[in-house]
Amino acid sequence: MHRGSCLCGAVTFELHGEPSMVSHCHCSMCRKGHGAAFATYLSIEKAKVRFLSGEDQLTSYNSSSSILRKFCRTCGSNVEWSGHPDYPDWVSIPLALLDTPLVPEAIEQFYAEARVPWCAFT
Ligand SMILES: [Zn+2]
Numbered sequence: 001m002h003r004g005s006c007l008c009g010a011v012t013f014e015l016h017g018e019p020s021m022v023s024h025c026h027c028s029m030c031r032k033g034h035g036a037a038f039a040t041y042l043s044i045e046k047a048k049v050r051f052l053s054g055e056d057q058l059t060s061y062n063s064s065s066s067i068l069r070k071f072c073r074t075c076g077s078n079v080e081w082s083g084h085p086d087y088p089d090w091v092s093i094p095l096a097l098l099d100t101p102l103v104p105e106a107i108e109q110f111y112a113e114a115r116v117p118w119c120a121f122t
């Protein structure tokens, strides 16, 4: 089982199951939301995510009509986004929140055409 937490520790959660996908998202919304060249997410069914603490500390922002991004109101850590029209029962969580080791076998690239020129990939 994997466990994760936000920067301040108020939000903690467990994953009851393995993520089905890990991806780098290079879109401008993830870039700005994370303040980073790209964001790396694990994707998992919502039903497999259990918050142990701090779910009431989450605040949210609709970055588009369907996509809802949630983050810790104290420390600002991105905690999840959901609302993909094709995957309404799924949630994406930043891989970097995990406190347990998870090394994905493969990482998908989304919006690779939007990637910043100052971060090289091999
Ligand atoms: Zn926090």
Ligand SMILES: [Zn+2]
Pocket (backbone or CB within 6 Å): 025, 026, 027, 028, 029, 030, 031
């Ligand atoms: Zn994105």
